[in-house]
Amino acid sequence: MENIPQIPRQMEPKVEVEGSKSSLWGQVWRRFIKRKMAVVGFLFLTMIFVFSFIGPFFSPYTTMGTNPINAHQPPSSAHWLGTDHLGRDVLTRLMLAGRISLTVGLGAMVLSVSIGGILGILAGYYRGIVDQIVMRIADVLMTLPGLPLLFIMAAIMSEWRVPAEHRMYIVMIMLSLIGWPGLARLIRSQVLSLREREFMLATDALGLRDRRKLLNHLLPNVVPILIVTATLSVGGAILSESVLSYFGLGVVPPTASWGNMINAANSLIDFTNRPWLWIPPGVAIFVTVICINLLGDGLRDAIDPNMKGR
Amino acid sequence: MSERASVLEVKHLSAHFETEQGIVRAVDDVSFSVKEGETVCVVGESGCGKSVTAMSVMGLVQTDVKGDLFFKGKNLAELSRGDLRRVRGNDLAMIFQEPMSSLNPVLTIGEQIMEPLLVHHPYSKKQARHKAIELIELVGIGRAEQIFKSYPHQLSGGMLQRIMIAIALSCDPDMLIADEPTTALDVTIQAQVLDLLRTLQEERNMSMLLITHDLGVVAEVADFVVVMYAGKVIETGTVHDIFASPKHPYTKGLLYAKPVLGNRTKKLYTIPGQVPNLVDLTPSCYFHERCEHAMDICREKMPTLKLEDRQHVACWLYEKEVKG
Numbered sequence: 001m002e003n004i005p006q007i008p009r010q011m012e013p014k015v016e017v018e019g020s021k022s023s024l025w026g027q028v029w030r031r032f033i034k035r036k037m038a039v040v041g042f043l044f045l046t047m048i049f050v051f052s053f054i055g056p057f058f059s060p061y062t063t064m065g066t067n068p069i070n071a072h073q074p075p076s077s078a079h080w081l082g083t084d085h086l087g088r089d090v091l092t093r094l095m096l097a098g099r100i101s102l103t104v105g106l107g108a109m110v111l112s113v114s115i116g117g118i119l120g121i122l123a124g125y126y127r128g129i130v131d132q133i134v135m136r137i138a139d140v141l142m143t144l145p146g147l148p149l150l151f152i153m154a155a156i157m158s159e160w161r162v163p164a165e166h167r168m169y170i171v172m173i174m175l176s177l178i179g180w181p182g183l184a185r186l187i188r189s190q191v192l193s194l195r196e197r198e199f200m201l202a203t204d205a206l207g208l209r210d211r212r213k214l215l216n217h218l219l220p221n222v223v224p225i226l227i228v229t230a231t232l233s234v235g236g237a238i239l240s241e242s243v244l245s246y247f248g249l250g251v252v253p254p255t256a257s258w259g260n261m262i263n264a265a266n267s268l269i270d271f272t273n274r275p276w277l278w279i280p281p282g283v284a285i286f287v288t289v290i291c292i293n294l295l296g297d298g299l300r301d302a303i304d305p306n307m308k309g310r
Numbered sequence: 311m312s313e314r315a316s317v318l319e320v321k322h323l324s325a326h327f328e329t330e331q332g333i334v335r336a337v338d339d340v341s342f343s344v345k346e347g348e349t350v351c352v353v354g355e356s357g358c359g360k361s362v363t364a365m366s367v368m369g370l371v372q373t374d375v376k377g378d379l380f381f382k383g384k385n386l387a388e389l390s391r392g393d394l395r396r397v398r399g400n401d402l403a404m405i406f407q408e409p410m411s412s413l414n415p416v417l418t419i420g421e422q423i424m425e426p427l428l429v430h431h432p433y434s435k436k437q438a439r440h441k442a443i444e445l446i447e448l449v450g451i452g453r454a455e456q457i458f459k460s461y462p463h464q465l466s467g468g469m470l471q472r473i474m475i476a477i478a479l480s481c482d483p484d485m486l487i488a489d490e491p492t493t494a495l496d497v498t499i500q501a502q503v504l505d506l507l508r509t510l511q512e513e514r515n516m517s518m519l520l521i522t523h524d525l526g527v528v529a530e531v532a533d534f535v536v537v538m539y540a541g542k543v544i545e546t547g548t549v550h551d552i553f554a555s556p557k558h559p560y561t562k563g564l565l566y567a568k569p570v571l572g573n574r575t576k577k578l579y580t581i582p583g584q585v586p587n588l589v590d591l592t593p594s595c596y597f598h599e600r601c602e603h604a605m606d607i608c609r610e611k612m613p614t615l616k617l618e619d620r621q622h623v624a625c626w627l628y629e630k631e632v633k634g
């Protein structure tokens with residue numbers, strides 16, 4: 001082919017190194033801040049976190065003591081969101097409930113991402129018997145309908161008389177138990193395709209140990225999708241926790257959670273005459289979950305512009 | 311020259327894949343050896359099993375590989391997993407066909423060059439970093455500090471292939487296997503990369519197994535040539551002998567198919583026909599459908615490699631009893 005004249009190309013190949021080591025995440029950040037809705041979601045979430053975790057320190061009320069004389073006060077300048085049937089300040093309770101609900105959501109996410117991520121990577125990388133075992137367990141858990149399963153587990157928990165202050169941890173574990181299979185599946189399929197890529201073959205040719213291949217080469221490639229799914233799963237976990245707590249099966253009083261606060265709407269009088277008891281936690285759940293979804297979608301677009309609609 | 315020790319000896323290597331259509335004999339009874347400081351080129355058309363041969367030597371093929379591989383006198387099959395790991399990347403390195411896809415997209419160039427150094431040597435992070443920068447400069451890329459911090463997608467194909475070379479050379483291997491290292495690059499860059507490989511190889515007295523389908527490359531760098539066709543070795547010889555007096559009709563065709571400057575014929579010569587399907591091959595010379603000298607025996611019996619003058623060739627034309 002050498003007698004075919006070549007169009008002269010740029011001799012010194014292109015380099016457009018944009019600087020630092022952080023340039024991959026820098027790009028993600030630049031794409032992220034262009035997505036207005038995601039940024040709005042992110043800002044709102046930050047506010048909700050500040051409200052829940054720092055807010056109580058500025059509240060003049062505690063929710064420890066009850067004050068029956070003060071019960072069922074409508075919103076006023078002293079109690080912005082009124083008081084409940086035990087005379088506790090609803091606003092303060094809302095903040096403390098936020099701590100619990102957000103913690104449960106985040107905790108469940110961390111647990112299910114750890115379990116699902118590790119099992120998914122191992123199953124996808126080693127395939128064979130490891131894959132069989134992990135995926136069959138995941139299949140079984142995924143074919144069982146989630147909510148009824150949670151109800152059954154919660155019922156068992158009630159049967160065992162788990163103390164109220166420990167129940168949130170049990171709820172986290174329960175939620176991660178039904179949350180990990182989906183994640184494991186997703187990660188496994190990613191790893192299955194990644195392991196066939198040439199750069200993974202190249203790690204073999206370099207004589208690397210499995211541990212290094214998994215941690216240094218595979219993991220960084222699944223981190224983006226892990227982050228996105230993890231973010232979105234927090235919303236689901238918060239919702240499930242709310243449902244459980246609403247039915248008195250999750251976090252139970254005296255520990256407040258947004259779910260068990262809505263429980264007030266159970267009685268007709270409270271529902272019609274005292275909306276300040278159940279509207280605020282309802283709005284809190286609604287706004288939080290929407291914001292998490294906005295954030296997650298924004299992150300997904302920012303991390304991989306081609307992953308849209310996958 | 312003939313007294314030099316063999317670094318790599320490949321004996322009766324076969325790699326067969328089981329597919330739905332049947333067994334693909336991608337590599338069938340291939341033998342050759344690479345001596346110290348020598349460059350052996352494996353040539354052949356696309357799909358004739360060159361890459362599978364290289365991958366089998368590295369132990370990267372996901373199928374049963376038969377035959378013996380001796381590296382510096384040691385049988386690779388008898389090494390423990392740990393020993394094999396120490397050989398790969400350290401003594402025996404490989405460069406892949408596609409530089410773009412052979413580097414991990416989410417790790418920086420620096421991290422990837424440092425990795426084999428950290429794995430195979432007791433280097434500290436700082437020493438490894440220093441060495442990595444040196445290596446980037448060695449393969450002829452300026453602004454090494456900046457390249458060190460960049461990601462694969464920020465570099466061009468030619469630069470990435472240089473980085474691949476840097477990674478492969480990082481541990482001073484005794485032998486380098488390069489699978490079409492220049493195919494994915496454009497012509498000017500091809501020449502640069504080849505030059506680089508050749509200089510580095512001479513400096514380090516490294517042995518090289520270079521896989522290519524480009525006879526121009528062979529003429530430039532090879533000491534010894536192995537011609538493959540449909541998974542089999544059909545001719546071997548020194549580069550001089552192969553180019554001066556090719557024996558096998560396929561080798562002749564390959565050389566004839568190569569255009570020569572100032573000698574433009576109306577149409578470029580191509581070897582007629584196609585590489586046969588590797589699945590249902592009957593005992594025969596696999597080249598007989600495309601060979602103008604094909605005889606009856608060519609369709610019934612497989613010729614074996616025989617010494618003819620100074621080359622080995624597998625063709626019935628050179629069998630005394632057939633000719634006579």
Ligand SMILES: Nc1ncnc2c1ncn2[C@@H]1O[C@H](COP(=O)(O)OP(=O)(O)OP(=O)(O)O)[C@@H](O)[C@H]1O
Nearest residue numbers: 327329334336355356357358359360361362363588
């Ligand atoms: N994993 C596999 N399963 C089945 N067949 C395979 C597999 N890998 C390779 N082959 C077959 O083996 C034959 C040789 O492939 P190989 O990649 O070695 O060709 P090559 O000579 O390197 O070609 P090229 O010049 O295009 O790179 C091909 O026919 C291919 O279809």
Ligand code: SF4
Nearest residue numbers: 595598601608625626
């Ligand atoms: S063996 Fe026969 S068919 Fe094969 S190359 Fe030689 S002459 Fe041609």
Ligand SMILES: [Mg+2]
Nearest residue numbers: 360361407490
């Ligand atoms: Mg190939």
